[in-house]
Amino acid sequence: MSTTADKIKAIEDEMAKTQKNKATEFHLGQLKAKLAKLRRELLTPTGGGGGGGVGFDVAKTGIATVGFVGFPSVGKSTLLSKLTGTHSEAAAYEFTTLTTVPGTIKYKGAKIQMLDLPGIIEGAKDGRGRGKQVIAVTRTCNLLFIVLDVNKPLKHKQIIEYELEGFGIRINKTPPDILLKKKEKGGINITNTVPLTRLTKDEIRAVMTEYRLNSADIQFRCDATVDDLIDVIEAKNRKYLPAVYVLNKIDSFSIQELELMYKIPNAVPISSGKGWNLDDLLEMMWDRLNLVRAYTKPKGRLPDFNEPVVLKNGNSSIEDFCKSIHKSLVDDFKTALVYGSSVKHQPQYVGLSHVLQDEDVVTILKK
Ligand SMILES: Nc1nc2c(ncn2[C@@H]2O[C@H](COP(=O)(O)OP(=O)(O)OP(=O)(O)O)[C@@H](O)[C@H]2O)c(=O)[nH]1
Ligand SMILES: [K+]
Numbered sequence: 001m002s003t004t005a006d007k008i009k010a011i012e013d014e015m016a017k018t019q020k021n022k023a024t025e026f027h028l029g030q031l032k033a034k035l036a037k038l039r040r041e042l043l044t045p046t047g048g049g050g051g052g053g054v055g056f057d058v059a060k061t062g063i064a065t066v067g068f069v070g071f072p073s074v075g076k077s078t079l080l081s082k083l084t085g086t087h088s089e090a091a092a093y094e095f096t097t098l099t100t101v102p103g104t105i106k107y108k109g110a111k112i113q114m115l116d117l118p119g120i121i122e123g124a125k126d127g128r129g130r131g132k133q134v135i136a137v138t139r140t141c142n143l144l145f146i147v148l149d150v151n152k153p154l155k156h157k158q159i160i161e162y163e164l165e166g167f168g169i170r171i172n173k174t175p176p177d178i179l180l181k182k183k184e185k186g187g188i189n190i191t192n193t194v195p196l197t198r199l200t201k202d203e204i205r206a207v208m209t210e211y212r213l214n215s216a217d218i219q220f221r222c223d224a225t226v227d228d229l230i231d232v233i234e235a236k237n238r239k240y241l242p243a244v245y246v247l248n249k250i251d252s253f254s255i256q257e258l259e260l261m262y263k264i265p266n267a268v269p270i271s272s273g274k275g276w277n278l279d280d281l282l283e284m285m286w287d288r289l290n291l292v293r294a295y296t297k298p299k300g301r302l303p304d305f306n307e308p309v310v311l312k313n314g315n316s317s318i319e320d321f322c323k324s325i326h327k328s329l330v331d332d333f334k335t336a337l338v339y340g341s342s343v344k345h346q347p348q349y350v351g352l353s354h355v356l357q358d359e360d361v362v363t364i365l366k367k
């Protein structure tokens with residue numbers, strides 16, 4: 001019996017030899033949808049073992065987790081040791097790291113977890129090496145450091161991205177703006193608010209047929225591709241993650257290629273070995289994590305600027321603030337006095353639903 005990986009390979013081969021034209025659009029659309037379904041099987045344990053695995057289940061600590069992913073020997077472990085002070089074995093041979101090694105860093109008052117991971121290689125998503133377990137861990141992170149060795153071909157960047165994508169991870173992207181409403185009957189009704197230049201009706205129908213979606217309203221609010229449509233259908237299995245490209249080993253690197261490197265968006269050149277430019281890396285990490293610091297100010301005293309309450313953007317209401325201090329604080333809550341960019345008047349009385357912004361100062365008044 002052929003495995004899921006074999007089936008994926010067969011479809012990829014067929015797609016590679018099928019020319020895209022009007023006559024093959026339906027067929028290609030169907031193949032893409034089939035491929036997406038098979039890849040989903042790989043994600044779930046029943047479909048051939050995704051999930052964690054020995055040495056991969058790490059307790060989460062801190063407000064956010066950053067996962068280090070990359071080819072073997074690009075310097076992930078060296079970086080973890082430098083940034084967190086937790087020793088992770090580093091050596092010149094590939095696959096030195098075989099499990100997840102966690103460390104933590106305190107940055108701008110926020111405790112952030114960092115996970116050093118084993119190297120991944122081409123084909124990881126289809127079961128090569130420990131790739132599947134590694135990628136399964138990256139899905140649980142809030143941010144990825146995609147570590148690249150600047151002495152290696154830039155193609156490695158694409159390979160890593162392709163591997164992550166195969167596992168439903170979408171890097172530095174937002175979900176496609178397509179509204180999909182499944183219905184009991186009435187057929188497929190397609191509308192669009194912008195011209196669709198990259199997707200044909202045939203492709204849409206092929207995908208919908210493959211997913212047995214016979215009745216639905218689909219509204220395209222972006223110039224979507226067939227992959228975007230599949231992502232929306234598979235929304236439950238998609239993970240949208242910010243990532244920073246860490247261009248490592250700039251100490252052993254010729255200056256000509258430097259210009260090329262600076263053209264990569266979301267990238268920071270560093271040397272983990274020499275500790276160069278780690279400040280810039282942390283600054284970009286902080287920016288991408290999008291955290292909110294709120295300083296508590298006890299009534300009649302100065303705010304405590306050393307120990308902020310750190311919240312995630314999107315979960316930074318006064319209620320979230322109270323809960324992160326103590327469960328009972330919400331019950332005792334009367335009102336809050338806020339200074340900072342989230343309020344018009346300085347200070348201003350606000351309720352539990354008020355949303356805080358970075359560096360606000362908060363006084364909670366109890367009943
Ligand atoms: N020149 C240079 N060498 C580095 C740098 N960072 C790491 N190295 C070297 O690169 C080799 C691999 O480093 P590791 O930290 O083990 O790399 P890794 O990505 O964790 O490797 P695996 O765990 O095997 O996937 C070691 O010999 C390091 O000393 C750097 O910034 N510059
Ligand atoms: K290594």
Ligand SMILES: [Mg+2]
Pocket residue numbers: 076077078089090096097116117118119
């Ligand atoms: Mg390592």
